[in-house]
Amino acid sequence: MSKETQLKTVTSILTRQGYITRNYCLGMKITRLGALINTLVNKGMKFVNYSKTKGYNRWGELTENNDCKYSLTSKYFEKLHGKKTQTRASK
Numbered sequence: 866m867s868k869e870t871q872l873k874t875v876t877s878i879l880t881r882q883g884y885i886t887r888n889y890c891l892g893m894k895i896t897r898l899g900a901l902i903n904t905l906v907n908k909g910m911k912f913v914n915y916s917k918t919k920g921y922n923r924w925g926e927l928t929e930n931n932d933c934k935y936s937l938t939s940k941y942f943e944k945l946h947g948k949k950t951q952t953r954a955s956k
Contacts (some may be wrong), residue, residue, distance in 0.1 A: 866929055871895045872904060879910070884936040886928070911941035930954055 890898045
């Protein structure tokens with residue numbers, strides 16, 4: 866799968882449900898989710914839990930089963946849909 870196809874797939878999932886996980890992407894043979902998230906941030910998407918550690922940009926949170934979950938901010942998710950929606954995206 867090309868980088869552009871992966872980017873479209875990840876964007877579609879994020880737009881639809883407000884979050885994506887590393888393990889879900891691995892199941893679809895998308896192995897560089899962190900790099901794709903960085904590209905999306907550079908294109909203007911807003912994610913929760915941003916931190917800069919040792920020179921590396923980090924978005925995402927570790928889940929109970931050692932997966933990494935990337936969530937859009939609620940405000941950005943609502944902006945994408947043009948209205949207030951109930952979402953699993955974090956605030």
